[in-house]
Amino acid sequence: MAEQRQSSGQSAAEMRSRIREDGLMPLLEHLGELRRRLFWTILVLVVGLCIGLYYAKPLYNFVITDGPMNGVDLHTFSLWDGIGMYMKFAFLISLVLVLPFGFYQLWAFVKPALSPKEQKATLKYIPFALMMFLIGLAFAYFVIAPMAFEFTTSVSRSLGLIETYGVMQYIQFLFNILIPISLLFELPLVIMFLTKLRILNPIRLRRMRRVAYFVMVLIGTIITPPDVISDVTVAIPLLILYEISIFLSSSVYKRQQAADAAWERDFDAGSAVNES
Template sequence: MAEQHKSASEPSAAKMRKRISEEGLMPLLEHLGELRRRIFYSLIVLLVGLGIGLYFAKPLYLFVIEDGPMKGVDLHTFSLWDGIGMYMKFAFLIALVLVLPFVFFQLWSFIKPGLSEKEQRATLKYIPFALVLFLMGLSFSYFVIAPMAYEFTTSVSRSLGLIETYGVMQYITFLFNILIPISLLFELPLVIMFLTKLRVLNPLRLRKMRRIAYFVMIFIGTVITPPDVISDILVSIPLLVLYEVSIFLSGNVYKKQLAADAAWEKEYEQFDNE
């Protein structure tokens, strides 16, 4: 009798496990489908941005050549593809400026169902600042770091008696290797605030990571600048300040979260006492 009961219960237990597995799998598949949809939208906007960027690539190129670090220097082409490559690099930069706020909005839309209405409004306010911070990083790297790097490299070449003959793609690649990383690093405060609002990070954890973060910032500042102490310091200090600003902003968000949690617990205790 017991054996019959056991054999009868085994299929039902198996069905239950299968049902639980399917119920857990369906939300995961739905989330993956939603993420894929958000990525697809971002790629569409990136392609549109590339189209717009191709239209404005030449005016931007002329501005960089006429007013950039290598103003007055003759640039040469060493490949039939150099002109096309130059167009694509400037188009990508313009597309990145256009798509960045949209990517942050898609990220916000993806995690929106898991946020309260108050958290949704709070995190949505961060999105416009993505473009502002990126443009600030772009300006800093273009007007401060790039001229400094160019002056150092050309001074070394001249001290060696080398004849300066620059290719347009070499120059643009040199410039973009400085502009893009620094501009993206300027998004750090926004990302830190966003993750703090989601309770992924907090200022306590960021302070514990300070040594590692400082090492990474100084390493990045050393890599993207000429190998002299002055340049390294001039670039590393703003990056370190950027991290400290991120900790400060994270602290503000974290204090509000603690205050909200304390208010909720107090309200819950009053309700429980009644």
């Protein structure tokens, strides 16, 4: 009896150890896979920075020549301003390059949990991620940035201030508008992707509408000049983006519900045939 108890105790301990190991191994494998995906994304970001450094000056010339600061002298107040300007434009170019690659790495990470049909459907989002980012970049540059610059300069002139602009102050001002707006334009694709993974659904998004509206208006207020017209001009497109996200999520959710209903009908029909 003592030997049986000892052997049963050992087998239970071995079983518990095996369960812990079985649960730990997939977690370690997922963490290793995630680390590998992050490594490749960071590597592409670094390569993109190197490419961006080469194209930073042409992009800078375009922004200065065709942007709101056309005809305005820019000054440097630090020995590092030129280098900082190069790095900011290099980062923007790198972000354009790494964004679709990062979406692909995210898709590849969750791919094993998706069916073949879901894999093909979610893979199609990657080219649209770059397209939406570029649309947001154009909207921020051609609509929001000139409006913000006109407001700030008009306030300075009304106070009788002499306009002396530093190049880094202007680039920082510009990038504080471009980057947030461009990333917010990814919202519909992100919501569709999460809906496809069954993490989000239109019902939950509608319940979050008040909070989402508040966040959108807050973002629009932060990145624009403190006047009602500018706030409304930015907040309305962001709210429209959220409503588009709900609409796209609904379309994905309806197709999922229809597929689930069809699978249940086929399963019930198969069960009825087997019983007969």
